[in-house]
Amino acid sequence: SLSITLWSLAGMAHALARSVFGFGLARFILGIGEAANFPAAVKTVAEWFPKKERAYATGWFNAGSTAGAITAPLIVPLFALHLGWKWAFIITGALGFIWLFFWWLYYHKPELHPKLGKEEYRYIRQDGEDTSESTPWGRLLPLKSTIGLALTRFISDWVWWFFLFWLPKFLDDVYGITLSKIGLPLIVIYLVSSAGGIAGGWLSSRMIRSGNSLDAARKTVILICGFCALPVILAPASGGLWIAVALIALAASAHQAWAANMFSIISDVFPRNAVGSVTGLIGTAGAIGGALAATFVGYIREWTGSYMTIFIIAGSVYLLNWLIIKIFIPRIASIELN
Template identity: 50%
Template sequence: MSAGAIADKAADTPGGRYRWRVCAMLLAATTINYIDRQVLGVLAPFLQQDIGWNEIQYGYIVTAFQAAYAIGLLCAGAIIDRLGTRIGYAIAIAVWSVAAMSHALAATVGGFILARFFLGLGEAGNFPAAIKTVAEWFPRRERALATGIFNSGSNIGAIVAPLMVPVVAVAWGWQAAFLVTGVLSATWLVVWLLWYRAPERQPHVSAAELQWIRSDPPEAVVRVPWSQIVRHRQAWAFVAAKFLTDPIWWFFLFWLPKFLHSEYGLTLTGLGLPLIAIFVMADVGSIGGGWLAGRFVRRGWSINRARKTAMLVCALCVVPIIFAARADNLWVAVALIGLATAGHQGWSANVFTLTSDMFPRHAVGSVVGMGGFAGAVGGMMIATFIGFLLQTTGSYVPVFLMAGSAYLVALLVVHLLAPRLDPARLQQSGPELPAA
C-alpha cells in the first residue's frame, strides 16, 4: 500500500491527511524489517550446502538473532524515548541495514552468527519506534487503525521475501539477496532523515490537522515499574502465552523453507508459491482472529468468554499441523501449515489484546515488553533445540507435534493464571508525567 493510497483512503477524515503518509513510512519500514529477517530462512537450504553448516550450527545462527532481539526489546524503548523518534528510529534501522548487508561478506558459521546478532539488535527497535511514532502523530481514536496498517507489513514482508529473494539469488548470487534488502532499508533511512519531523515542526501539516492530532485531552502518565507488574498473575498469563507460542512463529519463519526443501525437494525458485500461500493464509487469520472475538462480544458475551473462545478456535486451527510432517502431497502440507499460521496470527491478535483487557493504558507498554522478551527467549531456546533435534533424528515430526500442542497448553496456563481476566490493581507510585 503506497503513501498516496493510504492518504486517499483517509481523505475524508477530519483535519487533513499528512499523518497517513507517516503511517505509510511505518508500513514500509515494517515490511522491509520482515523481508530482511526472512532472507536467511528462504536461502537456508541452499546456503547449508554451499557453506557446509549442519543443523546444530544453523540452530546457533538463529539463536544469535533471537538473543539479540530479546536484548534489543529490553533496551530499544528507553533509547528511543531518550533520543526521540526521529533519531532513535534512524539508529535502529541503520544498525539492521548494515547488519543485513554484512551477511554478504559472511563465509563461515561465525560470520553468519555475528551478522544475525546485529540484525536482531537493530530490528528489535522497529516496533517500539513505530508505536511511539503513531502516538505522536495520531489521536487515540485513530491509533488502532494506524497500528493495524503498519503491522500488516509483517505479513507483507513474509510474502514478498519468497517472491523477491529467489529471483535475485538466481540472477546475481545469494550475496546479492542480502545486499538488495539491505539497500532497501538504507534507502528508507535516507528518506526518513530528510523527511520526518515531529508534527509541530512539519511544515506540510496544516493547523487543522495538527489540532486534530492533539485533540485528545492531556492525561497524567504514571510510570509503573516492573517490580509492580510482576506481582500480578495477569502479567504472567501474558508472558506465558508469548513464551510458549512465539517460538512456533519463529520456527515457521526460519525453518519452513528447509522443511519444504528437504521433504519435497523444492528448488530455490520453487519455494515461492508454497510460502506465499502459507503467509497469505496467515494474513487472513490475523484479521479473522480479531474479528471473531469482536463478533462474540457483539453477541453479548463477556470479554473473558469471547477472548478465550476465540483463542480456543485459533489454537484448534494449529492442531492439524501434527500431520504435516507425514503428508504425502506438498499442497496438503502447505494447507495444514497455512491453517496453523492463520491460527497463530489470530491467536496473537487476541493475546496482545489481553494486555488492554487486564491492565490500564499506562502499564500496557511495559507488559507487552515483558511478553516480547519472553517470546524472544523462547524462540532462542527452541532454535537451539530444533538444531540438535534435526541433526540427531532428521525428523520434523517432533517439532510439528510440539507446535500442534503448544497453543492448547498456553490457553490452559492463561486460564489458570487469569480465570476471569480481572483487571490488575496496580499501585500508582511512579512519578506523573504529562502525556505526549
C-alpha cells in the same frame, strides 16, 4: 522514532562492514532497534483504539510483518543483483527514514491531534484508563498476568520462527521441493496467515460489539486458534505437498490470530502507561524461547529422524496457551497498579 532510526542506521551499516565482527555488530544493533517495534505498535493501538476494536487493529499491523516476509525475498534480491549487495542494505535501511518522515508528519497522540473531534476523542477514551505515570518493571514482573502472558510467548514464538526458517528445508526433505520452487507454497502460507490474523482480531472485536464480555471474546478466539493449529500435527504424514501447505497455512493463521488477541490482552489488562513495558517483557520471554528452540529443533530432527515430534509440539502449544491464560488471568479486565 528512536528505534526506527537505530534500525535504519544499523541496516545501512551492513554495507560498511569490513569483517565478520563488523557485520555481526550491525546485526546486533539491528536487533536492538527491532525489539522496540511491537511494544511501540501495541502501545499505539492502546492509545488510539478502545478495547473492543484493539484486536482487529492489532491483526492489521501484525499482518504487515508477514507482508514483509513475502515481499522482501522477492524485492531485495533484485537490488543485490542489479546494484550489488551493499546497495541492498542501503536501500532497505533508507526505507525506514521515509517511513519515519511520515510518522513525524502525521502521528500525534489523540489528546494532541489537531484534527480529532471531541466525539472521536471520547470514543477512543471510552474505557477511561489512567495514563498519568509510568510503571516500573519491578512492579510488573511479579504479577500473575505478566507471568502468564510471558509463558504463552515463551512456548509459542518459536513455532512462528520454525515456520519462517525451517519450512523450506522441511518441504525439501519431505516433499522434494527445492529452493527454486519454494516460492509459491511460502507465499500461500504467509498470505493465509496474514488473513488469519486479521480475521482473528475481527472476530474478537465483533463478539465484544455483539455484547460478549471482553474475557469471553478473547478466550473464545484463543481456544478456536488452539483447535485450528492442532491439525498441523499431520503435516509430515499428509501424503501430499498441498495438503501439508494447507495444514501449515491454517496453523500459521491460527498463530497470527492468537497473536492479535494476545497483544490485545496486554492493553485490556494493563493501563496504557504500562503496555509498552509489558509487551517488551513478554517479548523477551518469546525471544528466549525462540533462541532455545532454534537449537532443539535441529537436535530433535537429528535424534528422531523425522519432523513428526516437532509438529506434534507445534500443533499442541496453542491449546496449552488457552489453559495458561485461563489459569493466570481468570478474568480479562483492567487491573489497578497504583
